[in-house]
Amino acid sequence: MAFLVLLLAFLLFYIAKLMYQSITDQRSTKSRGSQLPPGPVPWPVVGCMPEMLSRRPAFRWILGWMKEMDTDIACFRLGNVHVIPVTCPKIAQEFLKKQDAIFTSRPLSMASRILSSGYITAVMSPYGESWKKMxxxxxxxxxxxxxxxxxxxxxxxxxxxxxxxxYYRSKNSGRVNIRTACQHYSANVVRRLMFDRRYFVDKIIDDGAPTFREEEHVDALFTTLKYLYAFCVSDYFPYLEGLDLDGHEKIIKDAVETICKYHDPIVKERILKWRENDGRVFRDENEFKMMEPQDLLDVLITLMDANGKPLLTPEEIAAETREIMMAAVDNPSNAVEWVMAEMINNPEILNKAVEELDRVVGKERLVKEEDIPNLNYIKACAREAFRLHPFAPFNVPHVALYDTVVAGYRIPKGSHILLSRRGLGRNPKVWDRPLEFRPERHLPNGNAGNRQECSSNEVVLTEPDLRFITFSTGRRGCVAMALGTTMTIMLLARMVQGFSWEKPPEISEINLEESKHELCLADPLVACAEPRLPLHLYQYSEKEHIHHGTNKS
Known part of the structure; x- marks a missing residue:
């Protein structure tokens, strides 16, 4: 009984605080003589939270309201937080270019706090010394x-x-789950870069397939991405955290626990290996040699400050490995799955991609990273997927450090700015026939199909004008553009070059419907694959990399 009374008193105090803040905000708005962006009329105290909870997923409700009201910027008050979505490139550039310094922070949220171990990483940390360091x-x-x-x-x-x-999937059943192939390729690359291993066990599987450990790891990564900044109730009413009213907290904690189950033993063992003997390994009783870093984990561990002490704590190292892994797996895998689905439904696009690869690379070797600058059509297909089929509905939120004015509207301090990946990429004021998958619109000197011609002879995945979002821009833009481009294009190019693809014979076409609660395909893409290159190219072994690799520096 005493607990209920205490809880009620606590809630009443919190509501009174919110009402006071709301009144103060309204007075401030009037005193400045500028208005907030248009938005639904909020309820007292709770704002638009009832509508958000009753119209899940929230991003579809938000973007639907903006489309109905024909506005490129809006304001949805959730609790006492102004959430401001944007679908216009010019307004987006005001936020991330003209006034980038004001919008360099990140919101505090349940999921980001857990994932970043208390905001000690680079992507999710608010503006401050920890972010600058990482x-x-x-x-x-x-x-x-x-x-x-x-x-x-x-x-x-x-x-x-x-x-x-x-190749092994195609020979065994003739069918390939392309979502599985894309997601595990992406995770394998980052796992290899970070830990110098594909598997969480030492055994190498002949057909390159994931074990249940890698499947569990990838599932946990994509779960965290799904629920990160997912309009959790406690993110707008922090005093409710712990009650887990929408179930997000348990889901995030379970997923992070799974990731840590696989990451932490490797991190701890490696830190011990490097630091117990000052990076020395003994050849015999009287001689030793210094170890050399072999992967990104070694790099993070061996960084030193100006005093010769380790720059990063074990907690920072573990948290950053999680963040890097999460940041690299979603966009390449989702974009390529969508490209393949669109291509299989439209063989003309697929044939153009195959023709480019045969012309640039040939059929006697596999496409390499050095070929990427010459694969304009392949890159145009990837750009079109990022435009039309983004993985996330919004970019990672930016937070206003001060009151300011953007596009004539007042943006209060603490506002969450959400650039709509979907809204920008499908804005009919920017793109002709925005719902069509047309890679040609991105080619230089071609039929651009949009209202801004390409200005470079080489197609790139970056989009600095924010007509859609690949890597964003500004101080909080993605810093791994080279890695993201390489992973995406190599994944797509190897799949298109190596195999002929067709829809399964029992269906008339690939279903391009989106998932109800996400922007990925409603059903994982499964297609029939047939090898189209000389047999020896499919049997390239791990040992050949050991003999022929250069480990370039």
Missing amino acids: RKVLISEVISPARHRWLHDKRAKEADNLVRYI
Whole structure:
């Protein structure tokens, strides 16, 4: 009974605080003489939370309201937080280019706090010293051009394993689950870069398939991505955290526990290996040699500060490995699954991609990373997938550090800014026939199919004008553009070059409907694959990488 009374008093205090803040905010708005962006009329205290909870998923309700009201910027008050979605590139550039310094922070949320171990990572941390430190580490030590070259052979192993995996699937059943192939290729690449291993066991599987451990790991990664910044009730009413009213908290904790189950033993063992003997390994009783870093985990562990002490704590290392793994698996796998679905339904697009690969690469070797600059049509297909079929409905939220004015509207301090990946990419004021999958719109000097012609002879995946989002821009933009481009294009190019693809004979066409609660395909893409290259190219072994790899630096 005493607990209920205490809880009621606590809630009344919190409601009174919210009402006071709401009144203060309204007075501030009037005093500045500028209005908030248009939005639904909020309820007292709770704002638009009742509508959000009754119209899940929230992103479809938000974007549907904006379309109905014909507005490119809106304001939805959730609790005492102003959530401001944007679907116009010019307004988006005001936020992330013109006033980027004001919008460099991230919101505090249940999921991001758990995933980042209390905001000690680069992507999810609010503006502050921890973010500055970890971002500097990423830029200078993890994704620099030199480091990208150094990791080349590890990526190449997984590109070859992808081909081998699809080949065995095609020979065994004739059918390939493309979602599985794409997601596990992406996870394998990052696992290889981070831990120098594909599997969480030492055994190498001949057909390159994941074991139940890797399947569980990938499922947990995609679960965390689904529920990160997913309009959790406690993110707008922090005092309710722990009650888990919408079930998000248990889901996130279980998924992170699974990821840590696989990551933490590797991290702990490696830290001990490096730090117990100051990085020395003994050849015999009287002689030793210094170890050399072999992967990104070694790099993070061996970083030193100005005093010669470890730069990163074990907690920072473990948290950043999780964040890097999460940040790299979703967009390449989702984009390529959608491209393959669109191509199989439209053989003309698929044939153009095959023709380019045969012309640029030929059929006597597999496509390599060095070929990417010359694969404009393949890259145009990937760009079109990022435009039309993004993985996430919004980018990672930006938070206003100060009151400001954007597009003539007042943006209060603390507002959450959401650039709509879906809204930007499908904005009919920017794109002609926006719902059509037309890679040609991205080709230089071609039928662009949009209202801004391409200006470069080489197609790239970046989109600095924010007509759609691949890597975003500004201080909080993705810093791993080279890795993201390489993973996406190698995944798509190897699948298209290596195999002929057709829909299963029992269906008339691939179902392109979206999942009800997400933007991925409603059903995982399954298609028939037939090898189209000389047999020896499908039997490239791990040993050949050992003999021929260069481990470039």
